[in-house]
Amino acid sequence: MNIRVHVTRRQRRGRSRWLCDWVDAHGKRHQVMRPTKEQAEEKAEQVRGTLRAQQGRSPELPEDITWTQLFERTMRNRSDLKPRTLECYRTTHTRYLQPEFGVLEVRRLTRLRLREFLRSQLATKSRSTTRLMCATVHVVLAEAAEDGLIPANPAAGLTRKLKLSPKQAARQAAVKVKAMTRAERDTFLATAERLEPWWAPAWTVQVLTGLRPGELLALEERDVNLEARTLRVERSLSDDGTRIDTPKGGISRVVDLSNEAVRVLRAHLSRRRAEKLRRRWRELPTALFCSKAGTTPDPSGVRQAFRRVCIAAQLVTTSLCADGTPKRSPRFTPHGLRHTYASLHLQHGTDVYYVSRQLGHRSIELTVSTYGAWLQPTRRAAVDALDRIAEPPAEDEASG
Secondary structure, three states, X not given: OOOOOEEEEEEEOOEEEEEEEEEOOOOOEEEEEEOOHHHHHHHHHHHHHHHHHHHOOOOOOOOOOEHHHHHHHHHHHOOOOOHHHHHHHHHHHHHHHHHHHOOOEHHHOOHHHHHHHHHHHHOOOOHHXXXXXXXXXXXXXXXXXXXXXXXXXXXXXHHHHOOOOOOHHHHHHHHHOOOOOHHHHHHHHHHHHHHOXXXXXXXXXXXXXXXXXXXXHOOEHHHEEOOOOEEEEOXXXXXXXXXXXXXXXXXXXXXXXXXXXXXXXXXXXXXXXXHHHHHOOOOOOOEOOOOOOOOOOOHHHHHHHHHHHHHHOOOEEEEEOOOOOEEEEEOOOOOHHHHHHHHHHHHHOOOHHHHHHHHOOOOHXXXXXXXXXXXXXXXXXXXXXXXXXXXXXXXXXXXX
């Protein structure tokens, strides 16, 4: 009998909560809510261990299976993960985990040993790198717990315990420097129209819709509905330009278009047809924003063009090289246009729920935790909204 404990996200009163759901040995269903996914998964591991002990379940994996063997088995079975995610897990395993745990039997990998290992990594590695190690260990050991080799996942809750996730204030501060002001945005777009007219329409659409760079470059003409002033985000181009994935989170969405975005797209669609004749393309490219050869765009080439525009627009930081010569580096990246979209909308007073939906965030909490630095804390104009309308004084009272 398989032990199934499910962790799912639930939306209640505009807030996201995580549900740990299982049926005990007596057939009674239990549902426990936790504020974060990590806490819900930690609870799920505790429940799985209890259920296995009650059932006296024998392991479905070899008792002497090593960390490397289990890792390879887990990666083969996780077809639900994106190639980029699997690649990240494999890189983390090869660089950091295999040298430490490679031939160790999984049953001997205790929570104490994991905790001490991760703490030692914090002394020489960044917090984000250590967090990736913890995430990789958690995914692999969840397989061992699911198959009854170990009573519970010893990595459950370690990210929170070791405080590997960035604090909200630090996250907001990091994002704040990545977003352009309105004046910087306008300077960037004007410079792009002059120096990189091929990519200027794409960047204009991105900064007016908040799309991720991969989502922008994976757009097709059929995704655009100018009459309804919408575009549909259904796919994303990988960073290396070799594959098309689903959008982040695996969920497609419909994004509203502003008047300027519609105008730019209408002109771009006309230009595509003119370029087809001028460049003698056999047919219109699939990608809405294609390369000059009519092929799927190369993200690295787009990033280089973006870099040239930033330097020409003086949107740079200056540092000294080893030989003392000054070096100018762009202050922004293509992903910064997404941050710019969100920050300018929130500064304008646009409803945060609407911005969250446009960005494709899984919850409004993610939007607030990322862009909270731009939220307006007060609404002076709204304070009088619930007041009763004062009646004018009667004529005799006014004349008296």
